[in-house]
Amino acid sequence: MGELYDTIGINYENLRRPDERIASAIHNALGPGETVLNVGAGTGSYEPSDRKVTAVEPSREMILKRSDFAAPAIQASAEVLPFDDNSFDTAMAVLTVHHWQDKEAGMRELRRVTRGRIVLLSFDPASRPWLTDYIPGLATLDESQMPVICEYEKWLGPVEIRPLPIPHDCTDGFLYAYWRRPEAYLDSRIRSGSSSFWALGDISKELARLSKDIETGIWVQRYAEILALQAYDAGYRLIIAKN
Known part of the structure; x- marks a missing residue:
């Protein structure tokens, strides 16, 4: 994962600006713990500013892009966390689990170093946001790299699963964030902020079809129902494990 983000992290700080509504949901899920480990x-x-945060990140490029006000970051991987048992009150991992080489080992490490809650933001690969109608390779990729929801309980013990609807004007440009702004997916710069597009390779035919349907109004006709929504369940989930 570190090598990947050394490459795709070029525009990351501009395209992936945290959304305050998503931040609020994550922080509320963390509960009252004072020390927080942020993995990946x-x-x-989405790191809380009112707690003591320790960050772990495998990519040197991403660490260099952290602001002077961000928590100190250690270059390491989720599978081998350089901390003693029960070092932190809580832990978090936001849209990163699918990049871990050994997800079970990473979860085991998270549980080992955390006394209390573990909060993950991930994606349910059983979901099918409308973008997969145009780019079916995304659904295939989701299935291959995203853990199925039932695996979290196997790894962490009892978990609470909360849907996280995405605001229509979400400021964070992750993969399905532009659900009500389809033209955004035609912009190569915006696509560069998502690791999935880097993984897919040439999708020019798929994008040409989307462009045509936007231009002719077919897209609006097909997805008229979601255009009236302020937030959309695109498949993102908060997974909360309590110790």
């Missing part, structure tokens, strides 16, 4: 921390998105 990237540039520091």
